[in-house]
Amino acid sequence: MAAAQTSRPAVPENDRFDGIDLLSLGNTQATPFYAYSANAIRQRIAGLQHALAGMDAAVCFAVKANPTLAILQLMAEAGVGADIVSCGELRRSLRAGIPASRIVFSGVGKSDAEIAEALEAGVGRFNVESADELEALQRIAHQRDVIARAAVRINPDVDARTHGKISTGKAENKFGVSIDEARQWFADAGRRGNVRLDGLHMHIGSQILELEPMRQALRRLAAFWRELSEDGHRIDSIDVGGGLGVVYRKGHDRPVELQGYVQAIKEALAGFEGRVILEPGRYLVAEAGVLLTRVIRVKGNDKRRFLVVDAAMNDLLRPSLYDAWHDIEKVASGEGRAQVSVAYDIVGPVCETGDTLATARMLPPCAAGDLLAIRGAGAYGASMSSTYNSRPLIAEVLVDDGRYALIRRGQSFEEMVAGEQAATSWRAL
Numbered sequence: 001m002a003a004a005q006t007s008r009p010a011v012p013e014n015d016r017f018d019g020i021d022l023l024s025l026g027n028t029q030a031t032p033f034y035a036y037s038a039n040a041i042r043q044r045i046a047g048l049q050h051a052l053a054g055m056d057a058a059v060c061f062a063v064k065a066n067p068t069l070a071i072l073q074l075m076a077e078a079g080v081g082a083d084i085v086s087c088g089e090l091r092r093s094l095r096a097g098i099p100a101s102r103i104v105f106s107g108v109g110k111s112d113a114e115i116a117e118a119l120e121a122g123v124g125r126f127n128v129e130s131a132d133e134l135e136a137l138q139r140i141a142h143q144r145d146v147i148a149r150a151a152v153r154i155n156p157d158v159d160a161r162t163h164g165k166i167s168t169g170k171a172e173n174k175f176g177v178s179i180d181e182a183r184q185w186f187a188d189a190g191r192r193g194n195v196r197l198d199g200l201h202m203h204i205g206s207q208i209l210e211l212e213p214m215r216q217a218l219r220r221l222a223a224f225w226r227e228l229s230e231d232g233h234r235i236d237s238i239d240v241g242g243g244l245g246v247v248y249r250k251g252h253d254r255p256v257e258l259q260g261y262v263q264a265i266k267e268a269l270a271g272f273e274g275r276v277i278l279e280p281g282r283y284l285v286a287e288a289g290v291l292l293t294r295v296i297r298v299k300g301n302d303k304r305r306f307l308v309v310d311a312a313m314n315d316l317l318r319p320s321l322y323d324a325w326h327d328i329e330k331v332a333s334g335e336g337r338a339q340v341s342v343a344y345d346i347v348g349p350v351c352e353t354g355d356t357l358a359t360a361r362m363l364p365p366c367a368a369g370d371l372l373a374i375r376g377a378g379a380y381g382a383s384m385s386s387t388y389n390s391r392p393l394i395a396e397v398l399v400d401d402g403r404y405a406l407i408r409r410g411q412s413f414e415e416m417v418a419g420e421q422a423a424t425s426w427r428a429l
């Protein structure tokens with residue numbers, strides 16, 4: 001007997017997201033909202049920790065990629081520290097349970113107040129980015145009679161071959177100091193009794209998809225470490241920064257392989273006996289996040305078809321700011337996922353032409369009310385959002401093995417305007 005014939009092709013499953021199907025998830029909250037997979041984040045952390053096994057290595061999550069407390073708690077639970085660039089990030093990290101000793105403080109514009117607060121908290125290390133900051137650190141640590149541990153951020157002058165706005169390791173960028181300048185800092189380190197300068201740091205850029213620029217920067221950093229050691233300067237930590245790229249466009253972006261990256265670090269730093277610090281941000285969280293949004297309406301002219309969705313550039317800035325690509329899918333079951341494709345420009349409600357999330361994207365036919373998933377939204381998504389156009393900040397949800405929890409509720413109008421007031425109490429100067 002012949003096998004039973006199916007008259008229709010198998011109905012595809014809905015997209016699973018850490019044990020929940022996205023279509024159901026989309027019905028749990030008002031859209032737009034962010035959802036993150038706890039297991040995807042845990043897997044990234046575990047993979048990195050596994051690759052680093054046997055090394056004296058510390059992973060410090062770059063908080064700016066996703067500073068939501070519940071995300072930082074996942075980091076804390078996994079023994080991951082924090083790379084911070086402000087006292088807001090310091091307080092978030094501490095509140096999430098990341099010990100101060102596992103926090104490194106980067107950034108070109110640390111204020112005196114921030115330096116004092118970080119010293120008070122006992123942060124593990126200051127990544128110092130200018131001579132002026134080094135003097136400020138000495139002065140403030142001296143006032144408090146403490147010793148600050150510091151690393152000099154080297155600008156290795158390499159081209160990370162990434163988007164210009166996220167390249168940070170070229171001489172014309174504002175970050176770090178030249179090796180020549182750093183050499184001077186070590187030469188006169190004795191003058192600064194309250195700063196223990198025993199670390200090197202670099203971070204050459206973000207979304208790096210090639211190993212070669214990283215290798216080149218590592219070689220320069222390593223050569224400097226060897227030179228310093230020969231001159232009798234003890235280096236206890238080498239922080240190689242973050243920057244590992246991720247897949248925003250499936251089948252197109254080819255990230256650096258973790259093993260190759262770790263191997264490059266090991267090779268460059270062969271013989272180094274101190275601690276190696278890594279500061280990944282995007283790598284740990286980007287692909288674990290999705291921005292769920294609904295189609296408000298479909299409109300067209302003779303040139304274009306637009307999907308006007310309820311998420312906008314204020315919720316996810318990357319496409320406007322960096323011309324970034326995010327894979328976008330229609331979330332539907334069965335027929336709704338038909339293969340027939342239509343080219344849509346996916347735009348938000350904000351009054352800017354730049355409020356375009358994607359251009360000429362092929363999707364199954366869409367109608368008002370349809371749910372879309374914008375992938376790769378776990379890093380620099382919620383963290384870069386604003387209330388532009390007086391759109392309140394949106395909710396964030398954590399999904400963990402078939403369950404979900406609200407980790408940040410959508411901002412209310414009253415919360416958005418809290419702190420504003422009529423100009424009634426004037427003061428003369």
Ligand SMILES: *Cc1c(COP(=O)(O)O)cnc(C)c1O
Nearest residue numbers: 062106206242243279280281282
């Ligand atoms: C932003 C930043 C990082 C993280 O960059 P990713 O590309 O997200 O890994 C690490 N270190 C410093 C100093 C940074 O400014």
